[in-house]
Every structure is written in C-alpha cells, then in structure tokens.
Amino acid sequence: MNPRKDLVTIDALSDEDIRTILDSTSAMKDIFTKSVKKVPALKGKSVLTLFYEPSTRTRSSFEVAAHRLSADVTTFTVSTSSVVKGESVHDTIDTLMSMKMDYIIVRHKNSGIPAVIARHCKASVINAGDGAHAHPSQAFLDAFTIKEKYGEIAGKRVVIIGDILHSRVARSTSTILRRLGAEVAYMGPGPLVPLQQHTGIPRFTNWEQIFEWKPDVIYLLRVQNERIDTPFFPVSDYHSAFGVTEERLRRIDDLNLSIMHPGPVNRGVEICDAAMDYRNTLINNQVENGIAARMSILYHLTPQTQSND
Amino acid sequence: MTNTYITNATWALTGEKIDLRMGHGDEPVTHYMSDIPLPGVNGITPAGEMQIPAGARTINAEGKMLLPALFDLHATINLEGHSKRESIYRAGQAANHGGVWGMLVMPSKGFIFDNAATLDSFDDAVSQRSFATMVPAGCITEDMAGAQQAPYNTLAARGVTILSDGGKMPDSLLMLHRAMKYAAEMDLTFAIRGDVPCLSKNTYMHPGTTSYSLGLHGTPACAEEIGIETLIRLAKDAGARLHIQTVSTAEGVDIIRRAKSNGMKGLTAEVALHHLLYTHEDVGDYNTTFKTLPPLREKQDCEALLAGVKDGTIDCIVTDHTPCLSFAKKQDFVSAPHGMVALDTFLPAIYTYLIKPGKLSWAEVIKACCTAPVAIVNPYDREEDTPVAAPLLLFAPDEEQHITPETLSCGTTNSPLLGTVVQGTVTLPIN
Numbered sequence: 001m002n003p004r005k006d007l008v009t010i011d012a013l014s015d016e017d018i019r020t021i022l023d024s025t026s027a028m029k030d031i032f033t034k035s036v037k038k039v040p041a042l043k044g045k046s047v048l049t050l051f052y053e054p055s056t057r058t059r060s061s062f063e064v065a066a067h068r069l070s071a072d073v074t075t076f077t078v079s080t081s082s083v084v085k086g087e088s089v090h091d092t093i094d095t096l097m098s099m100k101m102d103y104i105i106v107r108h109k110n111s112g113i114p115a116v117i118a119r120h121c122k123a124s125v126i127n128a129g130d131g132a133h134a135h136p137s138q139a140f141l142d143a144f145t146i147k148e149k150y151g152e153i154a155g156k157r158v159v160i161i162g163d164i165l166h167s168r169v170a171r172s173t174s175t176i177l178r179r180l181g182a183e184v185a186y187m188g189p190g191p192l193v194p195l196q197q198h199t200g201i202p203r204f205t206n207w208e209q210i211f212e213w214k215p216d217v218i219y220l221l222r223v224q225n226e227r228i229d230t231p232f233f234p235v236s237d238y239h240s241a242f243g244v245t246e247e248r249l250r251r252i253d254d255l256n257l258s259i260m261h262p263g264p265v266n267r268g269v270e271i272c273d274a275a276m277d278y279r280n281t282l283i284n285n286q287v288e289n290g291i292a293a294r295m296s297i298l299y300h301l302t303p304q305t306q307s308n309d
Numbered sequence: 310m311t312n313t314y315i316t317n318a319t320w321a322l323t324g325e326k327i328d329l330r331m332g333h334g335d336e337p338v339t340h341y342m343s344d345i346p347l348p349g350v351n352g353i354t355p356a357g358e359m360q361i362p363a364g365a366r367t368i369n370a371e372g373k374m375l376l377p378a379l380f381d382l383h384a385t386i387n388l389e390g391h392s393k394r395e396s397i398y399r400a401g402q403a404a405n406h407g408g409v410w411g412m413l414v415m416p417s418k419g420f421i422f423d424n425a426a427t428l429d430s431f432d433d434a435v436s437q438r439s440f441a442t443m444v445p446a447g448c449i450t451e452d453m454a455g456a457q458q459a460p461y462n463t464l465a466a467r468g469v470t471i472l473s474d475g476g477k478m479p480d481s482l483l484m485l486h487r488a489m490k491y492a493a494e495m496d497l498t499f500a501i502r503g504d505v506p507c508l509s510k511n512t513y514m515h516p517g518t519t520s521y522s523l524g525l526h527g528t529p530a531c532a533e534e535i536g537i538e539t540l541i542r543l544a545k546d547a548g549a550r551l552h553i554q555t556v557s558t559a560e561g562v563d564i565i566r567r568a569k570s571n572g573m574k575g576l577t578a579e580v581a582l583h584h585l586l587y588t589h590e591d592v593g594d595y596n597t598t599f600k601t602l603p604p605l606r607e608k609q610d611c612e613a614l615l616a617g618v619k620d621g622t623i624d625c626i627v628t629d630h631t632p633c634l635s636f637a638k639k640q641d642f643v644s645a646p647h648g649m650v651a652l653d654t655f656l657p658a659i660y661t662y663l664i665k666p667g668k669l670s671w672a673e674v675i676k677a678c679c680t681a682p683v684a685i686v687n688p689y690d691r692e693e694d695t696p697v698a699a700p701l702l703l704f705a706p707d708e709e710q711h712i713t714p715e716t717l718s719c720g721t722t723n724s725p726l727l728g729t730v731v732q733g734t735v736t737l738p739i740n
Contacts, residue, residue, distance in 0.1 A: 011522070088640065110643035111524040112595040131643065133524030168524055198521040229511075 003302040006118040006125040009134040010175040018143075018179060021296045025144045028299070029292035031068060041299055042071035048101040050076045050092075051128070052108040057263055057287070058128050058137070062105045065294035071103070089113060090120060097121050102303040106130075111168075124301040132166050138262055139172035141293040143180060145286050146217060149258060154181030159210050161242060162221030162270060163192045163232075164199075169221060169262045174201060185213055188221075188242060189233040206241075207248060211255075218252060220244065220261045220270045239268060244275045258282055313740045314361045318370035318703065321671040326356035327375070331701075331740060345377055345680065348698035368739065370703055376675060377699040378410035378737050379656060382500075382579055382682040383554060383627035385475065385648070386443075388419040389634045389721055394434050396720070400630075400652065401439035403719035408656030408735040409628075410700050411442030413500075413686055415475045416453055423448035423459040428467040442697055444688050446473040446500060449488060455479040458488045465495045470687055473500040476554050476602070478536055480506055482543065489547035498550040498575070498685065502603065503536030503561060513643055515589035515604040523595060525642060528604050530558040537561050541568045541576065550575035552685060555629055557584045557603040559613030566622040577685055578622065580614045581629035583649055586662050587611075587725060597638045597645035598725050601629070615668060624681040626659070626674070628652050632721040650719045656702075657710055657731040665706075665732060702737040710734055 001020040010018070031037055047066040051059050059075075066073045076096065089108075096104065103124045106114050111131030118125035129135040147153050158177055164170045164186045174184040186193050187204040196203045204210055210218075223238055239245065244252065244259065249272060252259065258280040259271070265283065267273055275281060312332035320327050322343045330352035338350050352359070361367060386400045396419075404412055416422045420431060422445045435443045447464035451457045453474040461472065472492060478501055479485045489499060509532040514520050516527020537553055541564065544551035556562060556578050565578045583601060588608050591599045599605055617623035631648025638645050651658070659678070663669040669677075679699055688697040710716065710733070712726045 089644075090636075090639070108641075110641045112641040112643065115595055116639070116641045131524050132526070165526075171522070171524060194521050198516070198518050230507075 001300055004300070005302060005304055006114075007136050007297055007301060008114045008118055008125065008127045010136050010139050010172050010179065015179065018176065021140055021293070021300050022144055022147065024296040024299065025140065025289065025292045028295040029289065032288070032292070038068050038070055040070045042066065042069040045071045045102040046074065046100065047071045047103040047105065047298070048074045048076055048096060048099075049128075050078065050096070050104055050106045052078050052106075052113075053129070055107055055128070057290075058107065061287070061290045062126075062128060062137075062294050065291050065298060066103070068291070069295055069298055071298070074099075074101070089116060093117050093120050097123070100305065102305050103298060103301070122304040124303040126297060126301070129168050131168065133168055133171065135168040135172045137290070137294050137297055138169050139176040140297065141286055141290040142173045142219070142260065142262075143176045144289045144293055145260065145282050146177070146182070148285065148289065149282060150216065153177060156182045156217065157185070157213065157215040158182055158217040158219055159185045159187055159204070159213065159215040160219045160221065161187045163224055164188055164221070165192045165194060166224055167221050173219070185210070185215070189238075191232040211251065215257060217258045217260055218244065220259065222262070222264065222266055223269050238270070239272075243269060244271045246272050246274055249275045249278060253278065256280065260286060263287065311366060314359065314365055314367045315370050315375070315739065316359070316361070316367060317356050318373055318375035321374045321376035321704070322675060327353055328356050328359035329353045330359065345675070346698060347377070347701060349700065366740075372705060372707060373736075374671075374704040374706060375701055376671065376704060377679045378702040379408050379678040380682040380686070380699065381409045381412040381628045381630065381652065381655065381678075382625050382685060383415065383581065384412040384630040384652060385415045385417045385632075386420060387417060387632045389632050391720060393419060394438050397434050397443065398438040399718060399720040401441040401443070403630075403650070403652040403717070404441040405737045406718055406735065407652045407654055408702050408704065408737055409441060409652055410702070410737065411444065411688055411697070412652070413471055413682070414443050414445050415473055416446060416448045417475050420445070421448060421452060422446065422464070422469070423451050423453070425463050425467055428464065428469070442688055444471075444686055445469065446471040448472065449474045449499065449501075450479060450484070453477065455481065456484065458484065458491065461492050461495055461497060465497060468689060468691055469497070471498050471500050471552065471685070473554070476502040478502060478504040478506060478540075482539065486543050486547055489544055489549035493547055493549040496550070498552050499544065500552040500554050501540055502554040503533045503540055503556070504603070505532045505535050508532035508535070513604075514592055514600065515606045517589050517607065519589050519592050523592070523642070530560065530606070533558050533603055534560045534564060537564050541565070541573065544576070545573055551577075553578040555579060555581045555584065555603060555627070556614065556617070556623060557606050557610060559610045562613050562617040562622055566617065566620070569622060577624040577681070578617075579625040579627045580618060580623045581627055582651055582655070582658060583629070583725065585611055585614055585618075585626070586658070591725070592642075595642040597640070597642055598649060598723050598727075600642060600645055600647050601649060602647035618669065618677055619673060624677065624685070626677045627682070628655055630719070631723075632719050633723045635722050638723050648723065650717065650721055650724050653717050653719050654712060654724060654726050654731060656704060656735055657733040658726060660704070660706060661732040700738055702735055703739055704733055704735055706733045708734040
C-alpha cells in the first residue's frame with residue numbers, strides 16, 4: 001500500500017488500500033488470542049481521540065486498538081459548550097498540533113469536518129464518523145465480519161435497513177461492500193431512504209421485497225431519534241413495519257440469513273429480544289472485529305509528523 | 310469640462326462602428342440605433358465621419374465594445390473585518406472593475422437599513438468613498454428580525470424604493486401581508502427570495518447524488534417554489550409590487566411565467582449569474598465556494614433559468630455578490646457561510662460564459678443587466694432632482710484576465726473564477 005496519511009472516506013482509498021487493510025485485520029485479530037495482547041508497532045506514537053459527539057463504543061474501540069499497538073492515547077474531551085463559546089475547529093486543531101500528535105481520531109456532527117482537519121494538519125486523521133457522511137472504520141469491520149463469516153464478500157447480498165438518510169454507516173458500509181463485489185440494497189421508512197437515482201442502490205420499503213431479493217445479510221441500523229427534530233414517521237410503527245419481529249426472525253432462520261447491527265441496539269425497536277441470541281447474529285463479532293480493523297487502519301496510515309531519524 | 314472624442318467603438322447593441330463626442334453642454338443624444346439614452350454623449354456619427362478638433366482629447370476604442378454600464382440589483386457589502394467605509398470603497402471598486410456602475414445594496418449585519426440615521430450615514434459614506442452608485446434596500450422588518458414592519462414612510466422619504474430583509478422570507482405571512490398592504494400605497498417594491506423556512510431549515514445544498522455522497526441534507530426545490538407561489542398570491546392580494554430574488558429552480562420560473570401571462574402587474578424576478586453557470590455537482594468534495602443560498606441546482610434548472618431570461622420571465626441577472634472571509638469559507642461545509650463574490654468579474658464572466666458561447670445576445674444582456682434593473686430601482690439623485698442614468702463603458706473582449714486574489718478588489722476571494730482566465734476587460738468610467 002502506498003503511504004497514505006488519512007482515512008476520511010472509503011471513496012478516497014484504492015482497491016489495493018482496501019485489500020491491504022482488510023487482509024491485515026485478520027493478523028491483528030490473531031494477537032487477541034495471545035497471552036500478551038500487545039505489539040510494539042506504534043510504540044512512542046501519540047494518538048488523540050477528539051470526539052465532538054458522544055460515543056462509547058467507537059471511542060473505546062479505537063483506544064483499545066491504539067493500546068494494543070503500544071501507542072500513547074490521549075482523550076480530548078470537547079464539551080459542546082466550548083464550541084458554542086466560539087472556538088473554531090481550526091483553533092482547536094492548532095492547539096492539538098502544538099501537542100505533536102501523530103494520529104487524530106475525530107468524530108463530529110457536521111459532515112466534512114475530518115476532511116477540513118486532515119487538510120490542516122500533518123497528523124494522520126481518522127474519521128470516526130462525521131454527520132451523515134462517512135464512518136470508514138465501521139465499513140472495514142463490517143466487511144471483515146462478512147468475509148470472516150462467508151469466506152468472501154463478492155457475490156453476497158446485503159440489505160441495510162433503517163434510517164439511511166442520516167446514516168454515515170449506510171454510506172460507508174455500502175461503499176466498501178460494493179467495491180468488494182457485494183450487492184447492497186436499502187430499506188426503511190419512505191422519507192428516510194434516499195432515491196435510487198441519487199444513491200445508485202436499489203430502494204425497498206417493505207420486508208416482502210427484501211425476502212424476494214434473497215439477501216445473505218440483514219444489516220439493521222439504529223433508529224436515531226437524537227438526530228431528528230421534526231418526526232419523519234410514527235416511531236411506534238417502526239418495529240411492526242421495519243423491525244426484525246419474532247415472526248420475521250423465523251423466516252430469517254429458515255433462510256439461514258445473518259443479522260448485523262453497528263450498535264447500540266434498541267431492543268424492541270429495530271430488533272426483537274430473541275434475535276439478539278439468534279445463531280447467525282454477528283453483532284458481537286462486529287465489536288471484536290472493530291478493534292482488529294482499527295488496529296489495521298492505524299498500522300497502515302503514515303503521519304507526516306515523523307522525521308527520518 | 311472639455312469634450313472627449315471616442316473613435317472606432319463598436320456599439321454593443323447593433324455591432325455598428327461609431328465615433329462619439331462626450332461632454333457637457335448639449336442635451337444627451339438618444340442614439341439613433343437604440344432607444345437607450347446615452348448620458349453625457351452629445352454627438353454620434355458612423356466611425357470616421359466625426360470632425361475632431363486638433364489637440365482634442367481622443368480615445369481610440371478600436372477593438373472595444375461600447376455599452377451602457379451594468380446595474381446590479383442584488384449585492385451585499387459584508388464588513389468581513391473591514392470598516393464600513395473600507396467595505397464600501399472595496400465594493401465600489403469591484404463593481405467598476407466588473408462593469409457595474411450602480412447596485413442595490415441589501416441590508417445586512419452592519420448595514421441594517423431600517424432607520425433614517427443608518428441610511429444617511431450610508432449615503433454619506435458612499436458619496437465620499439464609492440466609485441459606484443449604491444442604492445440601499447430598506448428593511449422589511451426592524452432589525453430584519455421578521456416581527457415588526459420597518460418605518461416605510463421614513464425610508465421612502467430617504468429615497469428607498471425597494472424593501473428587502475436580505476433575501477430572507479419572513480416566517481409570519483400575516484405580518485408580510487399587512488406590510489405589503491401598507492407599502493402598496495407608497496409604491497414600494499418588495500424584494501424577497503421564495504422560501505419556506507421550515508422546509509429549508511438545516512439543509513445545506515441541493516438534494517441529489519452529491520448531497521447523498523457528502524451526507525449533507527438537501528434543500529427541496531419545493532421550498533422555493535411554494536415560497537414563490539405564496540409571495541405572488543400575497544402581493545397580488547395586497548396590490549403590492551413584488552420582485553422575486555434569486556430564482557433557482559425550473560418550476561420557480563414556470564410559476565412566475567404563469568403569473569405574468571395571467572396579467573399580474575408589478576411582478577419582476579431575478580436570477581443570480583452563478584445559478585446560470587454552475588450546478589450542485591460543482592460542490593465536488595465540500596468546496597465551500599459553491600455553497601450558495603438558494604443552492605446550486607441541476608443542469609435542467611440552469612437551462613430553464615436561461616430560457617426565462619430570454620423570454621423575459623426573468624427580468625434581471627444579478628451578482629448576489631456576498632463577500633466571505635477566506636477563514637470562514639475554510640470551515641467545514643455545514644459551518645461555512647453562503648455566498649460568492651461576483652462584482653469584480655461580472656461582465657467578463659457574462660461575456661465568457663453566456664455571450665461568447667451564443668447563449669445570450671448583447672441586447673439580452675443589456676436588457677437584463679442594465680435597463681430592466683434600472684427600471685425596477687429607479688435610482689434618483691435627490692440633490693440634483695433628476696433620475697440617475699447609466700454611464701457608458703468600454704469592453705475589450707479580446708483581452709484576457711487571470712483571476713487572482715490580487716485582481717479581486719472586493720477584498721475577499723470566495724470567487725468560483727479564482728485561478729481561471731476570463732475573456733474581456735472593462736474600462737469604467739471612460740474618462
């Protein structure tokens with residue numbers, strides 16, 4: 001893989017970049033089974049997590065990944081009030097650059113912020129989710145989880161269900177899966193699924209269409225109430241119309257389909273309790289693979305902060 | 310003042326070569342080739358026929374077009390770190406550089422034209438510092454807050470003919486309806502952009518392939534179209550004059566065309582030059598220069614807007630000039646302010662992208678950028694007690710201009726033409 005400073009979107013990566021990061025994820029995962037779960041790959045490097053939005057899983061996943069590569073991790077807590085008080089992202093970044101960080105892992109509610117930061121600094125910038133734009137590390141862990149389950153991604157069919165409009169996961173995961181030869185479809189409440197002419201991705205609005213399409217993986221998104229000010233649809237309809245109900249779970253079981261979800265899960269909304277314990281539910285695999293995928297991403301990026309000593 | 314003789318100029322409207330004598334004394338000539346009066350011109354002959362006294366001041370305009378200077382119906386003078394006077398100075402310089410002799414200045418932060426004192430101090434600063442005529446648009450509401458109507462009678466007495474809250478559509482239609490009824494008696498024109506604020510809230514660009522891949526929420530075209538339809542119905546009912554600002558969608562053009570063909574009086578409309586030239590795809594990878602309000606739309610919209618200019622549905626082409634600090638535009642797309650600067654490059658850009666490729670004729674451009682906007686604003690010199698008339702400019706279509714930060718005299722660089730070469734340079738004023 002050619003030296004690459006940042007990971008902002010999947011689109012920016014070459015096919016070789018994608019293959020390289022995905023292939024090493026497996027090697028990273030092997031480390032987890034060893035008695036010493038740590039390698040010195042990033043010893044002496046500084047990693048900063050800069051989360052403008054609340055997150056537990058992604059942030060701790062990146063932190064564990066960085067620790068397992070022996071990097072020093074700093075957590076920068078940005079209260080939303082300091083942003084309101086007027087400090088611009090540029091000024092925050094200038095401050096952070098003075099701290100000589102090698103990697104900045106950033107999450108922000110505005111689409112496009114990581115790209116601005118990446119242009120502005122020499123550290124490697126990893127996008128941990130920006131608005132509805134991109135969440136590339138999630139895409140890698142999803143692709144790896146499917147590859148681990150089925151041996152290959154090409155030819156597999158994945159339907160992503162839920163609030164596509166606001167979902168960076170849908171955008172990034174569909175992009176990587178399609179680049180790797182899978183077919184992707186979207187399903188969800190009408191106002192939350194963009195038109196096929198804008199996405200290039202088939203658009204379904206009910207489960208019958210999905211079962212007819214014969215997917216291999218059912219990928220559920222969380223219903224993100226915190227991003228919605230004016231309701232898009234009656235939320236009380238969601239489970240019966242779009243969720244994995246017990247009845248649908250039986251069909252999913254009969255057809256031997258897998259269930260994935262980026263977490264955190266709203267039980268009883270997008271997924272019934274029983275589905276959490278279903279034999280082909282890969283949600284915990286996703287969490288474990290998330291650490292390995294993020295280790296691989298950190299390992300393959302090249303900050304421009306290093307001198308040649 | 311002695312006479313100045315301009316020889317071998319090409320009159321833009323007809324392409325004929327003429328000589329003319331500019332100077333005071335005689336009545337201005339209404340040119341025999343057009344119905345546009347040429348102020349300050351008191352003699353015209355075909356090229357080579359004019360008797361020029363020895364030693365007279367002569368400008369050889371060989372290879373240059375002569376046309377009335379443009380009037381821009383939609384410019385904003387943001388302060389952006391400069392003093393008011395400096396900002397006015399820069400805007401005036403930019404205007405003349407782009408062939409614009411006068412402009413309607415939208416109220417904005419720093420220039421809230423809702424009272425006599427602000428208008429007086431603005432006029433004072435303009436008369437001292439500006440190269441261009443600047444006509445302030447009075448506010449529709451106090452502090453542009455959308456609540457209480459501004460004192461229209463006071464504003465009208467200070468020469469205000471157009472009311473605008475800087476393109477913002479008021480939330481309260483009841484307030485606007487009453488404002489229109491009140492202002493109708495004073496022959497004031499409301500200049501408003503069609504919008505339904507609750508539909509366009511928290512949206513950043515046109516919905517489509519680009520907004521999907523960038524994860525930016527799209528501004529539905531229907532927000533603008535419902536807004537336009539609403540404004541037309543309110544103005545019709547109130548008997549007020551209405552100027553629709555910065556139309557950006559094909560169906561918006563259709564709505565205005567229908568209203569005009571139904572005989573609605575006092576209805577005019579404008580399109581910003583950038584809505585004729587660019588589409589939402591130009592946003593590319595979060596290029597904030599192309600963040601505009603309303604957003605850049607589809608190619609079909611550009612074509613429908615151009616057709617609207619040609620058939621007279623759209624009366625004027627405007628700059629919608631909006632200076633933004635480069636720091637502000639370097640922020641992420643969501644946080645960056647809307648707007649482009651366009652005064653500096655107005656006529657060369659129109660020539661390069663519309664006239665030269667044959668999309669518009671000189672006659673159509675002069676109508677849309679000079680005669681129509683002047684007729685809407687009616688700029689009036691209260692000291693001289695006469696209407697202000699457009700001066701002439703010379704345009705050298707064969708000269709190229711590289712657009713660099715140094716050539717943009719407006720003081721900010723949020724121009725989509727930065728780094729490009731445009732065709733044509735302007736001489737304004739001529740003498």
